[in-house]
Amino acid sequence: MKTSRIRFAPDILRRLGEELNPHPSYGIIELVKNAYDADAKNCVVSLSNVDTTGGTVEVSDDGDGMTIDQIEQGWLVLGHSQKLKKRCTKLGRIPAGSKGLGRLAALRLGRFARLETQPRSNASDAYRLSIDWKMFDDASLIDDVDLEIEHVDRRPKDGHGTTIALDRLRDRVGRVEVKQLARAMLLLADPFGDDKLGFQPRLVAPEFADLEKLVAKRYFDQASFHLVASYDGDPRHARVLSDQAEEIP
Numbered sequence: 280m281k282t283s284r285i286r287f288a289p290d291i292l293r294r295l296g297e298e299l300n301p302h303p304s305y306g307i308i309e310l311v312k313n314a315y316d317a318d319a320k321n322c323v324v325s326l327s328n329v330d331t332t333g334g335t336v337e338v339s340d341d342g343d344g345m346t347i348d349q350i351e352q353g354w355l356v357l358g359h360s361q362k363l364k365k366r367c368t369k370l371g372r373i374p375a376g377s378k379g380l381g382r383l384a385a386l387r388l389g390r391f392a393r394l395e396t397q398p399r400s401n402a403s404d405a406y407r408l409s410i411d412w413k414m415f416d417d418a419s420l421i422d423d424v425d426l427e428i429e430h431v432d433r434r435p436k437d438g439h440g441t442t443i444a445l446d447r448l449r450d451r452v453g454r455v456e457v458k459q460l461a462r463a464m465l466l467l468a469d470p471f472g473d474d475k476l477g478f479q480p481r482l483v484a485p486e487f488a489d490l491e492k493l494v495a496k497r498y499f500d501q502a503s504f505h506l507v508a509s510y511d512g513d514p515r516h517a518r519v520l521s522d523q524a525e526e527i528p
């Protein structure tokens with residue numbers, strides 16, 4: 280008798296990456312959702328020269344980060360999510376992810392992907408891992424490609440968190456896609472921007488300055504009316520005020 284195994288050709292990564300990506304902004308949104316799930320307060324999405332092919336995307340957060348074990352047993356393992364076990368995060372957020380595939384949609388967007396992460400649990404450790412997809416295209420099996428996890432100096436100011444950079448994008452990310460991205464960021468954001476534990480995404484995209492502002496101004500700035508409600512526990516005292524502080528009967 281001979282035992283054997285199911286093995287995967289690198290093509291599966293390309294196919295999955297493409298199928299997960301109805302449009303290029305989708306992959307970037309997946310990275311923002313991962314920052315949200317990691318209890319980040321701040322998440323900065325920087326887009327450089329994306330209106331043409333060959334651009335760069337960087338998504339940086341100050342969330343939980345990953346230990347070397349979490350990189351090896353989680354981030355580098357496709358198709359299983361630890362989030363399935365969690366009903367909510369430490370900050371009480373309901374995880375946006377569950378399939379263990381979202382990052383692949385993003386990572387395949389460019390020729391190069393780089394992960395830098397510093398875990399909240401041990402802020403003296405920081406790691407970097409770089410992927411050149413050409414190495415996979417040239418290999419016969421996914422397992423044949425070795426990836427190095429480097430121990431690097433602590434990220435100076437942030438303390439903990441994760442940065443994912445995608446370089447030499449294969450497709451352009453045009454205005455329509457950046458608008459989709461901006462709207463998805465707004466839906467995850469703390470609407471008033473005043474909750475210390477809320478999620479505060481920021482878009483840095485010099486090619487689309489108006490969409491940067493859209494994210495900065497938050498969802499409620501687009502509303503025609505603002506209502507402020509107060510309630511002291513006694514339903515007879517409940518009051519609803521307009522944004523002009525006038526009582527609404």
Ligand SMILES: Nc1ncnc2c1ncn2[C@@H]1O[C@H](COP(=O)(O)OP(=O)(O)OP(=O)(O)O)[C@@H](O)[C@H]1O
Nearest residue numbers: 313314317344354360376377378379380381382441
């Ligand atoms: N910014 C991040 N900070 C901390 N951990 C992360 C971050 N991004 C990814 N991870 C880890 O990598 C895992 C894989 O991410 P991925 O988005 O592929 O899957 P998922 O979020 O679990 O599920 P889904 O496919 O539904 O998004 C996550 O479960 C998480 O453990």
Ligand SMILES: [Mg+2]
Nearest residue numbers: 313376381382
């Ligand atoms: Mg995810």
